[in-house]
Structure formats: C-alpha cells, structure tokens
Amino acid sequence: MTSEQTGIVLLDIALILVLARLLGWVARKLGQPAVIGEIIAGILLGPTLFHGLISNTLVPTDVRPFLTALANLGLVLFMFIVGFELDHTLIRGKGRIAASVSIGSLVLPFLLGAFLATWLIMTHPTKTGTLAFVLFIGAAMSVTAFPVLARILTDRGMHRTQLGGLALASAAVDDILAWSLLAVVVAIAAAGESTTSWHILFAIPYLALMFGVVRPLLKRLVAAREKAGRLTPTILAVVLVGLLVSAWATEWMGIHFIFGAFLFGVVMPRAAVEQLRHEILERLEQVSVLLLLPLFFVTAGLKVDLSKVGWDGLVQLLAILAVAIGGKFVGAFIGAKLNKVRNQQALALATLMNTRGLTELIILTVGVQLFVLDTKLYSLMVVMAVVTTVMTGPLLKWVYPDRRIAKDVAEAEAAALGVSAAHRVLTLIPEPSQGSGRARLAADLTGGRRPAEVVLTHIKRYATPNLEVGTGLSGELAEMAGTMGELEQLTTYPKSRGLGAPVLSRFSDDPVREVAEQVTAANPQAVLVAQDDPGYDQIRAATTGQLFTLVSEPPDGGPVVVMGAAGRTAEAAIEAAASIAAARGTELLLAEPGKPSRRSVTLAAALTTRGLPTRAMSTADLPTDPTAGWAAVLVAPDDGTPAAPGLHLLVRPALDADEPNWDDIVGTPAAAPATT
Numbered sequence: 001m002t003s004e005q006t007g008i009v010l011l012d013i014a015l016i017l018v019l020a021r022l023l024g025w026v027a028r029k030l031g032q033p034a035v036i037g038e039i040i041a042g043i044l045l046g047p048t049l050f051h052g053l054i055s056n057t058l059v060p061t062d063v064r065p066f067l068t069a070l071a072n073l074g075l076v077l078f079m080f081i082v083g084f085e086l087d088h089t090l091i092r093g094k095g096r097i098a099a100s101v102s103i104g105s106l107v108l109p110f111l112l113g114a115f116l117a118t119w120l121i122m123t124h125p126t127k128t129g130t131l132a133f134v135l136f137i138g139a140a141m142s143v144t145a146f147p148v149l150a151r152i153l154t155d156r157g158m159h160r161t162q163l164g165g166l167a168l169a170s171a172a173v174d175d176i177l178a179w180s181l182l183a184v185v186v187a188i189a190a191a192g193e194s195t196t197s198w199h200i201l202f203a204i205p206y207l208a209l210m211f212g213v214v215r216p217l218l219k220r221l222v223a224a225r226e227k228a229g230r231l232t233p234t235i236l237a238v239v240l241v242g243l244l245v246s247a248w249a250t251e252w253m254g255i256h257f258i259f260g261a262f263l264f265g266v267v268m269p270r271a272a273v274e275q276l277r278h279e280i281l282e283r284l285e286q287v288s289v290l291l292l293l294p295l296f297f298v299t300a301g302l303k304v305d306l307s308k309v310g311w312d313g314l315v316q317l318l319a320i321l322a323v324a325i326g327g328k329f330v331g332a333f334i335g336a337k338l339n340k341v342r343n344q345q346a347l348a349l350a351t352l353m354n355t356r357g358l359t360e361l362i363i364l365t366v367g368v369q370l371f372v373l374d375t376k377l378y379s380l381m382v383v384m385a386v387v388t389t390v391m392t393g394p395l396l397k398w399v400y401p402d403r404r405i406a407k408d409v410a411e412a413e414a415a416a417l418g419v420s421a422a423h424r425v426l427t428l429i430p431e432p433s434q435g436s437g438r439a440r441l442a443a444d445l446t447g448g449r450r451p452a453e454v455v456l457t458h459i460k461r462y463a464t465p466n467l468e469v470g471t472g473l474s475g476e477l478a479e480m481a482g483t484m485g486e487l488e489q490l491t492t493y494p495k496s497r498g499l500g501a502p503v504l505s506r507f508s509d510d511p512v513r514e515v516a517e518q519v520t521a522a523n524p525q526a527v528l529v530a531q532d533d534p535g536y537d538q539i540r541a542a543t544t545g546q547l548f549t550l551v552s553e554p555p556d557g558g559p560v561v562v563m564g565a566a567g568r569t570a571e572a573a574i575e576a577a578a579s580i581a582a583a584r585g586t587e588l589l590l591a592e593p594g595k596p597s598r599r600s601v602t603l604a605a606a607l608t609t610r611g612l613p614t615r616a617m618s619t620a621d622l623p624t625d626p627t628a629g630w631a632a633v634l635v636a637p638d639d640g641t642p643a644a645p646g647l648h649l650l651v652r653p654a655l656d657a658d659e660p661n662w663d664d665i666v667g668t669p670a671a672a673p674a675t676t
Contacts, residue, residue, distance in 0.1 A: 001066060008063050013070075013295065015058065019045070020294035031393050033148050035358050038294055039386055042301020048379075055302055064302065071299045074292025075362065076247050076261045077284050082147060082175075083265020084281060097339045098169035104335025105170070105353040106142040106177055109327030113141030116323050120316065120377065127371040132189035136372045139185050140364060140381060141324050143178045145357035145389070146171040152355065152393060158405055163345050167352045170332070174353065179262060182363060186256050189370045202253050207263075214242065215267040222269055222276060231279035239268075239280060256366055293358075300365050304379045317380045324384050325391075328354045348400040355392045360385035423452040427528035428515060428539070432458060432486035436493075437553050439501075441649075442528045443494040445548060447579030447665040453500030456487055457518055459511040497583070511535070516542040525654065546572060547652040549638060554648035558586065558631035561622065563647065565590035566597050569637035572653035574603070575660045577635040581612060582666045588614040589632075591622060612666045 027037030117137035158164035250260030336346035429435035491501035512535030596616035607614040
C-alpha cells in the first residue's frame with residue numbers, strides 16, 4: 001500500500017462517514033430507519049450515476065480492496081452483535097405462534113423465490129450451478145431483518161405490547177432459520193470448488209466444539225469480569241480473538257466468515273451477566289455501526305449499477321418485488337391465522353416480517369462474493385431490499401394506526417398489574433435509590449383498606465442513541481436489570497403490610513408522556529407524585545382519583561397534622577392523614593385557624609373510638625412552629641389556599657369522591673398494626 005493510496009483511503013473514509021451520517025439523518029427525518037439512507041449513500045457513490053465517474057474518481061479501483069477489508073471487519077463485528085443480541089427469551093411463551101409465523105414467512109417466499117429463480121437464471125448465468133442459484137434466490141426472499149424490525153417496534157412503542165413481543169419472537173425464529181438455510185446454500189455453492197470442498201466436512205465438529213467446549217469456557221469470562229469489577233482489555237481481547245478465529249474457521253470451511261461471527265455471538269454467555277454483555281456490546285457497537293459498517297454500505301453500493309437495468313430489468317424487478325412482498329406477507333398472515341391471531345394483528349405481523357434492510361444486503365453481498373449473482377441481478381435485489389424496508393413504516397401505520405397501539409399499551413399495562421385491586425395507589429419513582437420514602441408513604445396512604453396495592457412506576461429516558469442497524473438496546477437492558485432489582489427492594493415495606501406491590505419500569509424516548517399514559521391505563525384510586533417531578537402537570541391532568549402532591553419528604557415519626565381541617569376539600573386531606581396515622585400507629589391532629597369546629601371535634605371523637613387517637617385543636621395550639629423542626633407529617637387540602645410552612649403533602653379529592661368509609665380507612669389495631 002503506497003503513501004498515495006493511504007491518503008486516498010483516509011479521505012474516502014472521512015467522505016463515507018459524512019455522507020452516511022447525512023443521508024441517515026435525512027432518512028430518520030422522513031420516518032425511515034437510518035440504514036436506508038446509508039444504503040442509498042453507497043448506491044450514490046457507485047456506478048449508477050454518470051457511468052461510474054463519481055465512484056472511479058472518489059474511490060479508485062486500486063484502493064477498493066483496502067476499503068473492502070475494513071468493511072469485512074465491520075461485518076464480522078456486526079454479525080457478532082446480531083448473534084449476541086439474539087435473545088431466546090423473546091420466544092418464551094410464544095413459541096408455537098412465532099414458529100408458525102416464521103415458517104409461513106420463510107417457506108412460501110422461499111418456494112416462490114426458487115420458482116422465480118428458474119426464470120431469472122436464463123438471463124443471469126451463474127458460475128455455481130443451477131441448484132445453488134435457485135436455493136440462494138429462495139433464501140434471499142425469505143429473510144427478515146431482526147435488528148431493523150426491533151428498532152421500528154421500539155420507535156413506535158410496540159415492543160412492550162403483545163403484538164410487538166410476538167413480532168420480535170417471530171423475527172428471532174426467522175433469523176435462526178434463515179441464517180441456517182443460507183449456510184446450507186453457501187456450502188452447496190462452495191462445494192463445487194475442488195480446493196475447499198472437503199473442508200465442509202469439519203462443519204459438524206465445529207458446531208460441537210462451539211457449543212460443547214467454547215461456550216462453557218466463555219462462561220469463565222463472567223468470573224473474570226466480577227473479579228476485576230469491569231470489562232478489562234484482556235477480557236475484550238479474548239472475545240475478539242475468539243470471534244476472529246471463529247470467523248476464519250467458517251471461511252476456511254467454505255461457509256463464509258459471517259456465520260462464524262454470528263455463531264460466536266450466539267454462544268456468548270447471557271444469563272445473570274447482563275453487565276458484561278452490555279460492556280462488550282457498548283465497546284463494539286459504536287465502532288461497528290458508526291465507522292466500519294458505512295464502509296460496507298459503500299463497497300456494497302459500488303457493485304450496484306442501475307444505469308443498465310433497461311425494460312427487461314424493470315420487468316424482473318417487478319417480479320422480484322411481487323415474490324418478495326407477496327410471499328412474505330401471505331406466508332406470515334397464513335401462519336398467524338392458523339393460530340387464530342386476529343386479522344388486524346395478523347396484517348401487522350405480515351407487514352413487519354417484510355422488513356429486510358441490512359440483513360438482506362449482507363446476504364446479497366455473500367451472493368456476489370460467491371459469484372451466485374451477477375451485477376445486474378444484485379442491483380435489482382438491492383432495490384428490493386430498500387423498497388421492502390421503506391414500505392414497512394408507512395404500511396404499518398396504515399394497517400395498525402397509533403390509536404390501536406395506544407390501546408394495546410393500555411392493555412399491556414393492565415395485564416402487568418394483574419387482577420384489579422379494590423384500592424390502588426400509584427407512585428412515581430424518579431430514582432430507585434431515593435424511592436424508599438415514597439414507597440413507604442404510598443403504602444401508608446392505603447390505610448386499612450384491603451385488598452389494596454401500591455404500584456411503583458419508573459420511566460427512564462433512553463440513554464443509548466438509536467443505532468440504525470443494531471437494536472441499540474443492550475445498554476438499556478443491562479441498566480434495566482439493575483433498576484428492577486432496586487425497585488423490587490422498595491416493595492419490601494408494602495408487602496410486609498399485606499399489600500400487592502407490582503413494578504412498572506421501562507425506557508422511553510418521552511418519559512413524561514409515558515407516565516401520563518400509565519396513570520390512565522392503571523386507573524388508580526390515588527396517585528402520589530412530587531411537585532418537582534418531570535411531567536407533574538400532565539400527571540395531574542391524567543389523574544381522576546385522589547392526587548397526593550409531595551411538597552417535601554415527610555419524617556418517619558411524630559404525629560400527623562391536617563392543616564386546615566375544615567372547608568370544601570378538607571375531607572380528602574383528613575382521609576389521607578388518617579390513613580397515614582393509622583398505618584404508623586401515631587396521633588392524628590385536626591388543626592384549624594381559631595377555635596376547632598364542632599364537626600372536627602365530633603370526627604376526632606369518632607376516630608378515637610375506632611382506635612385512632614385524634615384531637616381537634618387550633619393551629620395556634622400546635623406544640624411548636626413546624627419550621628423549628630417539629631417532627632410531624634403535615635397534610636393540607638389542595639384547594640389553592642396558602643400552604644403552611646414545612647408542609648409535606650397536598651391532597652386533591654377524587655373527581656367522583658364518595659363519603660369516606662372510616663372503618664376501611666382507619667381499620668382496627670388488628671387490621672392496621674402500628675409499624676413505626
């Protein structure tokens with residue numbers, strides 16, 4: 001490699017990155033996966049425009065092998081990421097339907113593609129023989145791009161719905177079947193080369209070695225990471241060496257290096273090691289996705305030449321699109337209907353399974369490298385990959401509109417909460433490490449009502465940028481695993497009081513909207529939220545039950561004081577204060593400006609009779625000024641009156657509030673034991 005070639009390669013890499021990011025940004029603005037813009041960037045640099053003048057000037061033929069080598073390295077890393085992110089738990093509980101949809105969306109397009117191949121081969125001769133060509137075209141028609149599909153579902157909020165889970169499971173099964181099928185096709189295509197045909201005999205021993213020996217050895221990385229407390233360069237080097245050796249092994253066997261990279265990702269340890277998984281993927285995703293894969297798009301685009309398609313090529317393109325779209329759509333729809341999936345959901349599944357994106361481009365590149373495809377047919381198939389991916393978003397929006405997705409999300413939230421409790425208090429936990437006080441207060445606000453439950457909800461904004469070709473969710477998955485552990489610890493106190501304590505936790509690109517939607521879906525009798533929480537106004541508007549506004553953190557002990565125990569909305573404040581006092585086994589003070597009203601005196605006597613020590617008094621007779629550090633929980637009605645100094649809780653009544661049942665609220669010493 002000469003000095004001049006080195007300079008050109010460096011400039012080409014810079015140009016490719018700028019063009020890929022720019023067109024990727026344009027694609028996102030148009031509601032498309034950024035990978036579409038990057039593929040088009042590669043095509044624009046290819047020979048399609050100006051008879052190759054641009055590509056020959058900017059990317060001379062003598063530097064293309066160096067770019068191709070870097071692109072192949074990016075492909076190795078990406079296929080490892082795909083295998084590593086392929087989670088078998090996605091299929092759990094959905095195996096039968098997912099298998100049916102996957103088989104339908106694979107078998108029908110494969111058969112139609114094989115039939116179409118018998119016509120295409122007449123104008124596109126191949127060096128690998130008719131059988132390999134027919135099988136390859138069938139396999140290319142059958143693939144679904146799992147990473148792109150996962151990103152589409154995440155962007156639309158469908159990943160947590162029943163339909164989204166089923167689509168992910170179906171795509172995961174499809175990925176496994178499609179890659180396995182392609183491996184067989186590649187082996188058949190490579191078998192004709194006398195120098196390497198016998199190498200394929202090592203495929204079975206290789207698989208046995210990977211699952212029987214390499215996989216157990218890789219589990220030792222977990223102990224090494226725990227001992228070091230982080231992902232060390234040595235651990236990452238072990239992973240990279242194993243990855244490259246595995247890719248070399250399959251290339252040597254004639255099965256192509258992408259399968260070795262993919263399989264090494266599959267055998268990497270997963271269970272209970274989310275942190276290690278996250279750290280490895282975090283290191284590799286950015287380099288692969290942002291630097292090396294754009295080089296792959298360009299080297300792939302340099303082989304696309306649409307300038308010589310002509311009318312016969314246009315007819316072939318229409319036939320390819322008809323088989324690719326129709327085969328996938330009809331096959332997936334039939335597979336879903338055989339399992340009694342509703343029509344609208346079956347249509348959405350069929351639409352999603354048509355996503356091809358980068359996965360299709362990888363397969364087509366393999367076809368070119370093995371001389372299965374000529375330049376013209378390769379170009380037509382690339383157009384098919386772009387069209388089927390571009391159409392997925394708009395078609396899905398038409399088949400399964402946003403209002404239907406919102407309904408599914410609400411149903412998923414309700415299902416997560418299980419059987420509706422008689423009394424439900426939902427509280428927002430912005431930071432799990434600081435949520436113990438809220439969880440305790442929310443449990444206390446249930447008073448003696450049974451059955452009852454406290455719902456802990458935690459919505460966090462995505463920390464990882466939307467990676468265009470990977471799911472980009474590995475970081476969130478690892479962080480969520482830790483967050484869920486912290487949230488589960490917060491349920492100890494509610495559960496000790498005999499309360500249900502479901503946890504609703506997930507990532508979102510719009511946490512404020514998500515929390516408001518979650519309040520609507522859960523339909524709680526009460527919501528506990530702080531004034532300074534993000535989205536407070538939206539949560540307040542979405543709450544139809546009681547609204548408890550946390551002004552400041554209340555003390556754990558001391559009496560509970562209702563500031564302003566008379567007036568139109570005072571009853572809700574008294575009710576909340578009585579619940580807290582009964583739960584904590586402390587005294588309730590009904591404080592009013594001036595002389596206590598007869599109603600307060602009567603209510604204090606009645607609550608004392610029920611086992612809750614209660615006094616009615618003037619605010620002037622309170623033991624001391626709250627600002628002087630008096631350890632009391634101060635509760636006031638949310639009626640627009642000036643708040644007392646040191647106030648902890650503002651209470652707004654439910655929109656359809658009934659008369660309080662004091663026996664349920666206060667309970668008895670047996671029903672609501674003191675838990676100070």
